[in-house]
Amino acid sequence: MRDMTMVTNAQKANGTGNIPLGAPQQDHELSIRVRLSQALQMSLDPTEVVSLFFHQIQPLVHISGVIFKSASGKDDSRIGRESLHHCDYRLTTDEGYLGEIIFSRSKRFIEAELMKIEQLLGALVYPLRNAIRYQSAMRLALLDPLTLVGNRAALNNSLKRELQLANRQHQQLSLLMIDVDYFKKINDDYGHHRGDLILCEIAKTIQSVCRSTDGIFRYGGEEFVVLLNNTNSLGAEIIAERIRERISDTHILHNSTVIHTTVSIGIATHKANGNSEIEELFERADKALYAAKQSGRNRTFNSDYSDKN
Template sequence: MKEKSAELAVVSNKSFEASTAVNLHHYDISSALQTTLEFDELIAIFCKKIQLTIPHNGVEYSNSEFDLEFKRGIFARHSCTYALKVEDQQLGELKLMRSNRFSKDELKMLESLLCCLIYPLRNASLFHKALRMAYIDPLTKANNRAAFIDGLQREIKRASRSSLNLSLIFVDLDHFKAINDNYGHECGDLALASAAAWMKDTLRGCDAIYRYGGEEFVVMLIDTNLDAAALIAERIRTDIESHTLAYGMEVLNITASLGVSTLRGNDTGDTLIKRADDAMYLAKKQGRNRVCVG
């Protein structure tokens, strides 16, 4: 009995074609793509596997759903771009580049090989959606503490491997207990959610905010040195101070104390966190509504 192969739809700016993965080359690529659920690693593996068949000098992959932008290699004059889709699910856009044009035969082969990439990308998408739901604080819609711990370990490894900077900002809302005591926990919840939203609006797209616990947040800054992190922290502080929170007939002004630290050569996650946390408590001791560097 002949085994039926699943048809994979590949949507391209050049063509729309349904292809089947049946030969050994497809099997080799598909097997390699089963080893990870990280988008950037999937793209890197796929491009490495097809290099001999379809030579290329550079690659771009973007996925707006997960705010991803992966770039690698040399950006050249000629390119082919594919919007990837399976059923009704968008899986991002892949662009290959090189100095000479891609032939029709190469494009046809590429569209066939892309079938191997579709389902691993969908699996990665489903995995990260589930992860995102598990890692979101329901009140503030910021990432939660578990997401921070996982993300910090990953980014420390990435920063060490690639000689990049990594900085943390600890943010603690000033006199938060008084807000709960004087106006009730509903007002306190509104203050937390509002502060998180203000910080998100202030931060860059590549930065991540986490609710660390209670009224304390932490911001992770990728490829950001201590001076730049301190400037971002000051911008966050100023932005929180400039907002007014209306609750019933009451008008509240909220401030925050912030501590900043940057990854050092001998740091662990714990030591990096401790310096930022200590700097934040120093800001509180010095009068609150300020930024201190650890």
């Protein structure tokens, strides 16, 4: 694997690398490099930046496929078709390791082509770094800083998208509203720091029970919301009970004292081909949560039961 280390300087602010491109032998090649540099500035999506690079360099070096493996593991990209022969590069700036990029094709690369790829990578590194930074900032803007699950803004975005998807694909969508029982007493008795630790443990527990495709959000204070796509009322109740039981079994030590906590959960389901809106779905889940609280806490309540009454 070749190591492509870039050193940031004033010139790099415009997205150019420090690998010398060399004097172009033809005006055609120069124009391709100029178009490449311009194209890479047009997007802040890492996958799109890699895709632009892949397509723009084809007249100079034919490549069948490219894979970019981000250092964070969150911006991986696969473009084209992976083939037998490949060349790998570690992309590094003076600010740290960006990731690994792998080019492949059916025909073995010759040394002159490898040198040309290395020259061209100088134009990719900093636009790719900027795109990764932007995507990371966007993700952080949608995360609750304490529990690292989605925040209220992320919930609003996801709920609109999931409801539209459920309607388009004629699927059911379930919503769980989770509230920590007696959380004010926990804060009063053990302090807000311990209360924060409990919220973090609850968020981790919810994540451990839910599927990777489910959305988990901190709604505010001690309340969480879970979106269960393509899940009917019964399936949502099973998952809610697993969450409730798992949290009930979770304990946190404080000065040799075991802090025991429980949650109450309200369930609402958007039926396939239904007409429920976001507000109505939340209202039903909230009423179900209130019923769970009123009936003794540490339990789940499904709005479908009350709807039938």
